[in-house]
Amino acid sequence: MGKSLIVETLSAFYGKQQILRHVSMTMPEHQVTTIIGPSGSGKTTFVRCLNRLHETTPNAHMEGSVWLDHQNLYELDPIIVRRKVGMVFQAPNPFPTKTVYENVAAGLRLNGIRNKSIISEQVEKSLQLSSLWNEVKNSLHQPVWNLTRGQQQRLCIARALAIEPSVLILDEPSSTLDPLSALKIEELVEDLKSSYTIVLVTHNMQQAARVADLTALFLEGELVEQGSPADLFTRPRDKRTEDYLTGRFG
Amino acid sequence: MNWKVTVLVILSFLVSSCGIPATTSQGAVTAKSKMMQLTGTGSTFVDPLLSVIFSEYYQATSTEVNYQPISSGGGIGQIIAKTVNFGVTDVPFNHVEMVSAVQSGGPIEEMPITLGAEAIVYHLPQVSTPLQLDGQLITDIFLGKIHRWNNASIARLNPDVKLPNLPIRVIYRADASGTTYQFTDYLSHISPVWKSDVGVGKAVSWPVGIGGKGNAGVAMAVRSIPGAISYLEFSFAKSSHLQFSWIKNRSGKFVGPNFSSITAAANQSNIITPENFSIVNAPGRNSYPICAYSWVAFYRIQQSPIIKSELNQMLRWLVTKGQTYARQLGYVPLPKRIRQTDLSLLRGNWE
Amino acid sequence: MNKFRKHDSDRLFAGALLSFALILVLFIFVIISVLIERSWKSITTFGFSFLTGQTWNPLRHMYGSLPFLYGTLISSLIGLVLATVVGGGTAILLTQFNHLRFVKLATFLLDVLATIPSVVYGLWGLFVLVPWLRNTGEPFLKATLGFVPLFSGQVWGVGLLAAGLILGIMMLPTIISVVRKLMDQVPQELQDGAIALGATRTEKVRMVVLPYARVGILGAVFLSFGRALGETIAVTMVIGNSPTISSSLFQPGDSLASVLVTQFLEASTHLYLSSLYEIGLVLLIVAVLFHSVSKFLVWRVSERARIA
Ligand SMILES: Nc1ncnc2c1ncn2[C@@H]1O[C@H](COP(=O)(O)OP(=O)(O)O)[C@@H](O)[C@H]1O
């Protein structure tokens, strides 16, 4: 399923304000690419360009291209793009009016799948993948607000996985969770990387170091440096990376 | 300064600032009567006439008459509540109202002050000559028995008119009104069926049609709905430029509402009392069949002698000199005999 | 010293607030008790049959308010359906499709519409809507849907349908602005969540926005319904003022508020007046009922939003 995601000279704007400047990078398949950087450095904007969510914001636009499986995503129907590139947000955002089951099934229904047994099968599979199944299998048709925040976030992961994307983006998925739940999410990311191309935004450098195959540092809308976490954290090539790592930046 | 003095000063300032400067020759009289104000309320129909008469009366006597046109029923209600010196109504007090009034302030005097008629108005764009209708036909239309304008019984009365094949749309007054009273009074004189099934009243349960609020609401509805028919105060119908019909009177002649046909109808009844006031369906070759008087009502016993004499003077003026303003405003002056009855009532009770 | 004074002014403020609240309660109590007192004769004469009686005939001293209740509810219901469908649709368009200049213009026009007095709506109804209904709208409905009793019978122009449409148009600005506010309150993260799953804008509205705002919208709708119940002038001008109950929307009817203003001034007998007061009482009760339901629904949606 996994395919490499290749970004070429990506620039992003809100109105006239340029947020990202000529970012080019590759996120290889079956690997976890972590994106780090201080708050406001453009990490979220960057990943929102990967599933073409950026352009749904009023007055926002972008330049450059994003390639997946030899296709430029910006030449495809954005609806198709978002089915190939799943996304999990910073704060858990399950649909509050839907049950646990219907949250996971939502993407399938959007894809026009009506067959009940297919949907049930897929829901269970996705909940298994996000290691939530055991916790919710008896409350599938309950409202989602009975779940803890950590469970809700894993539900959102299941919801994203249900439509079988090639790429999974997680934008600081554990930053609003308690440490235990955060750890669960981190383990989950490790498990999933064998089947997906994973992009994980985090500003927790320990986490980045633990799970990443590749790490990229964003500062003020620019990709400053990328490489294996071992290289980046211990032998930074760029002066700004060193400043950032030693806490001298921003 | 003593507070009474203060109030007096303020009052006199207010009075002098809104009054017209008094001429020296009338000075003594006006200084007293300037404080004098009569208040009345009631019928909206007579308001245009009364406002002219009262303004002339002020010019002549410096007595101010403040008239609020709310409605005939309102006039009766305010008399019962004793908040005004006189009330004006298109229909005299009925039994219940009379009982309440007597309990409240003693016996009531009522007398006619002007004369009017009702026109049968309609909206038929292609028809230019006035339609000719008779009482039975009008009753049948308002009972919902005739549905289209080209009905044979309408055609029979109007052989020269090309009647359109339009549905007849009945429009009535939705609010209670003297106009409705007089119209249903006429229909009840014509038709026993109307009398028993619908009856006579300011507001009745209409078998068909839609209601408009007030003269204006009815006129607006008639003007905007082709095929509409309704009844309207004649002067209002004329000033609204609506078509109106001629009606067959008791002598079998078709007459339209106008100055002489209304006068002719009124001249048929020499004695008009609050108990026996109806002049609809009057005999006589030239009589228009839907006419009625408007009435003024006041308490026979007045607490204040000044008010009593002012009211007496004003009413006397109203039924004599005041009548000369009627015609130019589209009203019909009271017949001589009715004026004489009014005057003798005023003389008998007040002097 | 300073502290002391502050404390005093706090107490003064609380006292003033309390007395205002008491005055309000007293005010409501007085209104209701006056209405009950004035309508007592009618209440004792007719009892429950005042609500079920179909004849309103002052001449025969028969006062049944069902035709007015019927006309009020039906015309308000028509207005409601129109305002909800058209207003809801417009609100969705205005919140979801971000052509800023158009949205600004539409917002301005809606604000203007909201300030037009009802008598102007009534005049417009009488001179534009009613003739159109008579010549085009109702004949068309009759030709296509005439087999349904709702759209049968003589075509007048004025009537329940006209009243309902006018009410709907009058409700539009309120419904649109309330629904817009409710939809704006739907968290952006939820909407993004739907988009990220591959939902189109329409699917997003159906899947996330409307369900989230659903109960609030229902509350808004009830709130406008309450307003429609009491609307007087515009309805009086186009409803036909005929106290009859007809299954056809083309037929004239009458409403509680409308009969009150048309007949109040001339009501001469005690029973007549008393019955009109009871009409007022019925109107008040119906309006308060709907208002309470709407408040409850709005409260529930905010409560749920708080939990989630
Ligand atoms: N909707 C928006 N409109 C305008 N500016 C925005 C918007 N969202 C984010 N920004 C700006 O873009 C910059 C990058 O933000 P973001 O991508 O959220 O950074 P990060 O995720 O790294 O904290 C910030 O300066 C932020 O203020």
Ligand SMILES: [Mg+2]
């Ligand atoms: Mg961010």
